[in-house]
Amino acid sequence: MLEFDGLCKSYGADRVLDGVSFTVAPGSMFGFCGANGAGKTTTMRIAMGLARADAGEVRWRRRPLDQALRRRIGYMPEERGLYPRMRVAEQLTYLARLHGLDAAPAARAADHWAERLGLGERRRDQVEKLSLGNQQRVQLAAALVGRPEVLILDEPFSGLDPVGVDALAEALLEQVRGGVPVVFSSHQLDLVERLCDAVGILARGTMVAAGPVAELRRREAGRLLRVVVPDAPAGWAAGLPGVRVASERAGDTLLELAAGADDQAVLAAALRTGRVTHFAWREPTLVELFREAVAAPGRAVAA
Numbered sequence: 001m002l003e004f005d006g007l008c009k010s011y012g013a014d015r016v017l018d019g020v021s022f023t024v025a026p027g028s029m030f031g032f033c034g035a036n037g038a039g040k041t042t043t044m045r046i047a048m049g050l051a052r053a054d055a056g057e058v059r060w061r062r063r064p065l066d067q068a069l070r071r072r073i074g075y076m077p078e079e080r081g082l083y084p085r086m087r088v089a090e091q092l093t094y095l096a097r098l099h100g101l102d103a104a105p106a107a108r109a110a111d112h113w114a115e116r117l118g119l120g121e122r123r124r125d126q127v128e129k130l131s132l133g134n135q136q137r138v139q140l141a142a143a144l145v146g147r148p149e150v151l152i153l154d155e156p157f158s159g160l161d162p163v164g165v166d167a168l169a170e171a172l173l174e175q176v177r178g179g180v181p182v183v184f185s186s187h188q189l190d191l192v193e194r195l196c197d198a199v200g201i202l203a204r205g206t207m208v209a210a211g212p213v214a215e216l217r218r219r220e221a222g223r224l225l226r227v228v229v230p231d232a233p234a235g236w237a238a239g240l241p242g243v244r245v246a247s248e249r250a251g252d253t254l255l256e257l258a259a260g261a262d263d264q265a266v267l268a269a270a271l272r273t274g275r276v277t278h279f280a281w282r283e284p285t286l287v288e289l290f291r292e293a294v295a296a297p298g299r300a301v302a303a
């Protein structure tokens, strides 16, 4: 297990992390989500020894991370850290050697990852001459080239085109299949939902929701009701007790019901306006869970 356990961190009077805990099992992918400034980068930097926690620790296989263990981690920092003048293959080989590979396997790993991430033709280019997206691919290759036991990636998908996203997603899934625990932060919740076994949503330094996406969605089901009444006048549901209109478009209405609100009263109201063609509870999407978790301080959801 990769365990983040009770991380606390303040910068001056600012409490940036307030007891952040989560675990990532070998062979699983954890999506680390949260608003800008929530503390994701700080959490990852603490894991990598680039910032010091005031309390708490990060463990891999029950051992607190030290510099030797960190060498086994493939890390992609938010501030991209490449040597701008080095050529792609040379750089990747160098980094693989820093992770302990011999010269020949390091060169092979560099070629392999350059190819896998679509950089085959750029192998001999200097990094600073690459487009931003391609520099990003080199940075990802740099995290993967040392045969990591663990991957910690800070916004690895940002700036990639859809082909790059697919190449990286496939590479990460392959690592997961090989037993590597992967943590990545992202604002691309569709990707998180597609790829991750579990997610954590951080808000103001606290994990406000954590668990498998399907369980979080199920747990929050029973509050969103979709009602389709093609001929209903706009605003038909406004004012029903315990009901908030989340969205309404051409007779297709999404309602959020407070605990104890009467769904049958909603149905009766809908029927008074016309023929009801759809009436069903709907599980929230990850985006809706995110908005809810980030908007409501103190409301923790764990699956």
Ligand SMILES: Nc1ncnc2c1ncn2[C@@H]1O[C@H](COP(=O)(O)OP(=O)(O)OP(=O)(O)O)[C@@H](O)[C@H]1O
Pocket: 011, 016, 034, 035, 036, 037, 038, 039, 040, 041, 042, 043
């Ligand atoms: N070295 C530092 N000194 C002072 N404050 C810092 C420092 N590093 C981070 N912070 C503050 O800590 C908070 C959390 O920042 P962090 O970068 O961890 O958030 P994040 O969740 O990664 O955000 P984003 O999604 O925007 O990348 C922010 O308020 C930030 O300003």
